[in-house]
Structures are given as structure tokens and as C-alpha cells.
Amino acid sequence: MKIDIEQKAARKLASDINSMLSKHTRPVKFMEVCGTHTMAIHSSGIKSLFTRKLLLVSGPGCPVCVTEKLFIDQAIFLGREYGACLVTFGDLIRVPGSEGSLADLRSKGGLVKVVYSPMDAVKIAIDMEPKPVIFLGVGFETTIPTVAATLKAARSRNIRNLFVLPAFKTIHRPLKILASQEELTGFLLPGHVSAIIGSNSYDYLARDYHKPGVVTGFDALDILLAIRSLVDMAINNEARIENNYKTVVKTNGNAFAMALIDEVFEPAKASWRGLGTIPESGLALKAPYDIFDAYRQFEIQVAPTADDARCKCARILTGELTPNQCGLFGTECMPETPVGPCMVSSEGTCAAYYKYGGSFFES
Ligand code: SF4
Structure with a gap:
């Protein structure tokens, strides 16, 4: 009964959206910034409810997808040359590097452990002392506070064989680049990242780029309501940041988590698949936590190699193409x-299209 009611409500919302757009002269193109939204949109079948006048494209919010191949190669180098135990979240393990993946390294006897929390790396480091244990630092503002807390715990326990290979990303700088794209109408803003950084932190999208944004949750109805708000603003030529996920996302975010990040990290340039190197779009470890920085503690001799030119991940992550x-x-x-990584990650756009299918109107 509940599912039936939700389906009816979803169809009514989609019908409202299509009706609003039928009177609008131009099509609209919205980007879902977050990989979890990508999966939610595809698993719920929302895309099939819209006409050709509404296009949803994915953005750079899948942390595994935006991590460059060079990072995988560097991690494998550390495992191979220094005998380090590499500790990672699950998705990264199957991402292809230049000469195989972390899973391949493990199948050849390399030490690669999958964890669910960075804090697990502390226990692994204690158990394996003095072998170097290197946590592969991939993630956005959602993950970074837990890494900061892990390093604080490691420092207080004087653990000297734990390191982080940092490839952390922060969301605002790439959003500014994407917001300057004329053809992009607005943004479905992430739920989890926004819980840390707050809905107010996106004000520049409306103020400086005249692009609307709606922070939303992950149910189909939440997403449809957000899309309706975006369409309403688009057809009225308005741009505001709305927060439709107030139970989780506060205006100013999570002050405790932000303070943790500030204590351990400082802004640094970061290299993004699809967007290149962007100043202050990543985080580096700052003193006294820089003793945990694997780039500082190990000589890593790995030259960058070109991506497979046939893989369009880079252009999919910027909303330029769709997987089909x-x-x-x-x-x-x-x-x-x-x-490519977009087919590996549980938040990857290609994986979502493969599992659930894309929209009929995109091909
Ligand atoms: S489907 Fe294409 S773009 Fe997607 S990961 Fe595979 S090769 Fe890359």
C-alpha cells in the first residue's frame, strides 16, 4: 500500500514538472553532484518519468571516480616497493591502474585490506608494527573528519607506522567551475557532504553564477520535490539555494566536524579526473600531522601515464556525456x-546505468 501511494505521488510530481516545462521555451539540464543521488535516481527509475525537456547529468561527487589513475599507481608502488600494507575502502580496490588494480596486487601476494572506517587502520597498524600501514585517503568532506579523528587517535597513541596517502577532495572549487557552464541550469546538491559543510556554503552558486541549487535527501519523492523546485526557479529565472533536507543538513553544517578538518588539514591543490588540477580543491596534512603524510615519508617514483582514450569517464563526471x-x-x-572507475564504484554513473538502465531520451 505504501509503495503504491509513493508511486502515485511520484507520478503526480513528475507530471507537474513536465507540465511546468511544457510552457518553458528551453530545456533544462540539472546536475546531481553526489554519487549517492546518481544511484538513487537510477534505482528509482525517476529519469523515465521526464520528457526530453529535462536532462539529469552526473557530476564529480563520486570520490573513487574523480581519483586519478596516478594515485592507484602510487599506492601499488608503495605496496610493492616498500612492502606496505594498503588500507582502503572497498570500491577503490578494483579501479584499474596502469598495470593492474589493487586487487591484482593482492592476488600476487601484496597486502591490501578493505575497511569500513579509517579508524580500523589504527588497529591494523598496531597489529602489524613495524610494517608501514598506509590508508588510501580518498573521499569528500563526509569522510575527511573521520580520517582527521583517526590521525588524532594515532598521534595520541604515538603510532609511527601509520600513514595516509592523501587524495582528498572538497566540493566547492569544482562546483564553481561547473557553475560557469552556460548549459547547466542548476544543481541537486549533496545530502551527506552538506551535512558537514552546511547549506549556506553554496550561496555563491546563486549570487555569483545565478544557478539555483537544492540540497535534498535520497528518496525518490525527495529528489522529485527538489527537481520541481529547480524547475520552478529555472522557469521564473530565479536562483536560490534551498535546503529540503533540514533533518540532516543544518544551515552552517557540523561545526565539530569542520573544526576537526581544520585542525589536521589545510587547503591544497588537487588533481581531478575530468577537471584537471584545481587550486585549493583538496587537503594536505598540516603540522604536526604531516608526519603521517605518505608523500612526505616515502619516495614515490611513479610517472603519470595516459588514460585509455576510449574511456569517457572524465567527460561523464562533468556532465558533458552520459555512459551510453x-x-x-x-x-x-x-x-x-x-x-574506468565510473563502472567500478557503487556510486559510479556507468555502474548505475549498467545496473538500472539510462533514460530513453539520452541516446
Ligand atoms: S563505460 Fe566507458 S566511460 Fe564508463 S567506465 Fe567504462 S569505458 Fe569508462
């Missing part, structure tokens, strides 16, 4: 045989 515009999608590239 990649010639490898569903043929050479599938979840069991991924060519």
Missing part, C-alpha cells in the same frame, strides 16, 4: 571487466 555515449559501455566495459 561511450563506445565501450556494456560491451568491453562492464562491472566484471571495468575499463
Whole structure:
């Protein structure tokens, strides 16, 4: 009964949205910034409810997808040359590097452990002392406070064999680049990241770029309500940041988590798949926590290699293409045989399209 009511409500909302857009002269293109939204949108089938006048594209919010191949190669180098135990979240393990993945390294006897929390790395480091244990630091503002707390715990316990290979990302700088794209109408803003940084932190999108944004949760109805708000603002030529996820996201975010980040990290340039190197879009460890920085403690001799030119991940992460515009999608590239990270990650756009299908109107 509940599902039936929700389906009816979803169809009514989609019908309202389509009706609003039918009177609007131009199509609208919204970007869902967060990988969890990408999966929610595809698993719920929302895209199939819209006409050609509404296009939803994915953004750079899947942390595994935006991490460059060089990082995987550097991690493998550390495992191979220094005998380090590499500690990572699950998705990263199957991302192809230049000469295989972390899973391949493990199958050849390398030490690679999958954890659910960075704090698990502390216990692993204690158990394996003096072997170097290196946590692969991939993630956005949602993950970073827990890494900061982990390093504080490691420092207070004087653990000297734990390190972090940092490839952390922060969301505002790439959003500014994307907001300057004329064809992008507005943003579905992330739920989890916004819980840390706060809904007010996106004000520049409306103020400086005249792009509306709505922070929303992950149910189909939440997403549809957010899209209706975005369409309403678009057809009235308005730009505001709305917070539709107030139970989780506060105006100013989570002060405790932000203070943790500030205590351990400082802004640094970061290299993004699809967007290149962006100043102050990442985080580096600052003193006294820089003793945990694997880049500082190990000499890592790995030259960058070119990505497989046939993989369109980079252009998918910036909303320029959709996966069914990649010639490898569903043929050479599938979840069991991924060519790029967008097919590996549980938040990847190609994985979402493969699992749930894309929109009829995009091909
Ligand atoms: S389908 Fe595979 S090869 Fe194509 S863009 Fe996605 S991950 Fe890359």
C-alpha cells in the first residue's frame, strides 16, 4: 500500500514538472553532484518519468571516480616497493591502474585490506608494527573528519607506522567551475557532504553564477520535490539555494566536524579526473600531522601515464556525456571487466546505468 501511494505521488510530481516545462521555451539540464543521488535516481527509475525537456547529468561527487589513475599507481608502488600494507575502502580496490588494480596486487601476494572506517587502520597498524600501514585517503568532506579523528587517535597513541596517502577532495572549487557552464541550469546538491559543510556554503552558486541549487535527501519523492523546485526557479529565472533536507543538513553544517578538518588539514591543490588540477580543491596534512603524510615519508617514483582514450569517464563526471555515449559501455566495459572507475564504484554513473538502465531520451 505504501509503495503504491509513493508511486502515485511520484507520478503526480513528475507530471507537474513536465507540465511546468511544457510552457518553458528551453530545456533544462540539472546536475546531481553526489554519487549517492546518481544511484538513487537510477534505482528509482525517476529519469523515465521526464520528457526530453529535462536532462539529469552526473557530476564529480563520486570520490573513487574523480581519483586519478596516478594515485592507484602510487599506492601499488608503495605496496610493492616498500612492502606496505594498503588500507582502503572497498570500491577503490578494483579501479584499474596502469598495470593492474589493487586487487591484482593482492592476488600476487601484496597486502591490501578493505575497511569500513579509517579508524580500523589504527588497529591494523598496531597489529602489524613495524610494517608501514598506509590508508588510501580518498573521499569528500563526509569522510575527511573521520580520517582527521583517526590521525588524532594515532598521534595520541604515538603510532609511527601509520600513514595516509592523501587524495582528498572538497566540493566547492569544482562546483564553481561547473557553475560557469552556460548549459547547466542548476544543481541537486549533496545530502551527506552538506551535512558537514552546511547549506549556506553554496550561496555563491546563486549570487555569483545565478544557478539555483537544492540540497535534498535520497528518496525518490525527495529528489522529485527538489527537481520541481529547480524547475520552478529555472522557469521564473530565479536562483536560490534551498535546503529540503533540514533533518540532516543544518544551515552552517557540523561545526565539530569542520573544526576537526581544520585542525589536521589545510587547503591544497588537487588533481581531478575530468577537471584537471584545481587550486585549493583538496587537503594536505598540516603540522604536526604531516608526519603521517605518505608523500612526505616515502619516495614515490611513479610517472603519470595516459588514460585509455576510449574511456569517457572524465567527460561523464562533468556532465558533458552520459555512459551510453561511450563506445565501450556494456560491451568491453562492464562491472566484471571495468575499463574506468565510473563502472567500478557503487556510486559510479556507468555502474548505475549498467545496473538500472539510462533514460530513453539520452541516446
Ligand atoms: S563505460 Fe567504462 S569505458 Fe566507458 S566511460 Fe564508463 S567506465 Fe569508462
